[in-house]
Amino acid sequence: MPIEEVEETAEAIETMEIRGAATIAGAAAAALESQAAASEATDPEAFEAELRAAARTLYQTRPTAVSLPNALRFVLQDLEGATVEELRETVLTRTRKFRADLEHAQERLGRIGANRLRDGDVIMTHCHSTDALATVEHAVDAGKDIEAIVKETRPRNQGHITAQRLRELGVPVTLIVDSAAHRYLNDVDHVLVGADSIAADGSVINKIGTSGLAVNARDRGTPIVVAAQTIKLHPGTLTGHTVEIEMRAESEVISKADREKIGEITVKNPAFDVTPPRHVDAIITERGQYPPESIVSLMRELYGDVDEEPWAEPN
Ligand SMILES: O=C(COP(=O)(O)O)[C@H](O)[C@H](O)COP(=O)(O)O
Missing domain, CATH: 1.20.120.420 (translation initiation factor eif-2b, domain 1)
Known part of the structure; x- marks a missing residue:
């Protein structure tokens, strides 16, 4: 026990x-x-x-x-x-x-990521990522003026945490609902997000809504930067495993009362999604900046092929 x-x-x-x-x-x-x-x-x-x-x-x-x-x-x-x-x-x-x-x-990673941000840049964030915020913090420490458009990130509103942290850094924040992202991307220099896992092909698994944001950003020509330490590299994907997407409770999306009022519906609440490498411009790690397609070499160097789980019960 x-x-x-x-x-x-x-x-x-x-x-x-x-x-x-x-x-x-x-x-x-x-x-x-x-x-x-x-x-x-x-x-x-x-x-x-x-x-x-x-x-x-x-x-x-x-x-x-x-x-x-x-x-x-x-x-x-x-x-x-x-x-x-x-x-x-x-x-x-x-x-x-x-x-x-x-x-x-x-x-x-923060110091490396900050090199991408120029004085006067506007970033758009999704969810709350400490790795992504580290790059902003270093840019601000280096004397650069950064502004942020922060997506609220339904259903759990992690954007509120990001907004608060950015305000603590003195960064001006505009909070928007998730569906307003496309409208504001014209005003943005970089989309800056974190990652929960990065697959061997360079796909980025992050908070649900990241992939839609990346598609919108591509449409507008806005670069998409992922800040992710190498502990986010998923070595299992080297041997063909896929990354499991967590499905969370319906109650995060809709109250019981509202659901009953509507009638018979299905509610789905995936917590994460997969952004393919073609929609990502750069992955910033503590080992440097990588194009997503080349992250596999770093993954192999740091982890090799790992298939076993050392916490499994011995046979
Ligand atoms: O998607 C999330 C958090 O999802 P949840 O709120 O469901 O845990 C974050 O972008 C990554 O975990 C990276 O965060 P960090 O850079 O802090 O590791």
Whole structure:
């Protein structure tokens, strides 16, 4: 049984109190760290079994952001240690490194992404991405004036979080409903979004509505920039796996009362969609800027082919 803190983190990820791919990954690593620190296992097998159970609990929360399994894999792959204490030390060292790397990567990505933004540029955002905001923050720190048109991002309105963060940076914000995006793209220099997963062919999986925004941006000739640390690269897609798109509750879309008033309908609430590489101009990572079609080489270099899940129950 995982400790209470792991259960609480899993619940917070499921209910989206903790959300966004990078934040989810950091929280999952922190939960494994707590599990390792608190473990009272007396033999290495029991310790590893506890860690695997904790990882499974975290893994089952949301399916689309690959940063979550990438974090779990980073911590649990090929665990080394002959005693519980050695294993504990390995896990604690890895979870701390993972969390520190996460911060450094976002900082570096932000500096690289900021080079694309010029003084006076207007960006359009969708959802709330800490990686995307890191690029704006660095541009602002470099003295550039940036303005933002922020899509509200139905049904969960993550655009409100983006608007608030941008205001904290002193960026002037115009909030629009999602369907107004095409109308305002003429005023925009870059569409700037994050990613939950990036597939080997360079497809970008991000908040539902990203692909429609990208099509509109292409129509208007506005460049589409994706800010995504390399923990968003989905190594499973190298071996033919697809990225699962999370379907969320109907209640996020329509109230029970409204639904009953309308009569018999089907409601669908996919949380993410897939933007093909031809609609993406650049993917900004902490390792540099990549055209989407060439991201596969970075994916192979960093992850190789990974098919196993180190948190699976041993046969
Ligand atoms: O789509 C979302 C969040 O979806 P949700 O709100 O459903 O979790 C974000 O664009 C990415 O996760 C990137 O975020 P970050 O750059 O912070 O990792």
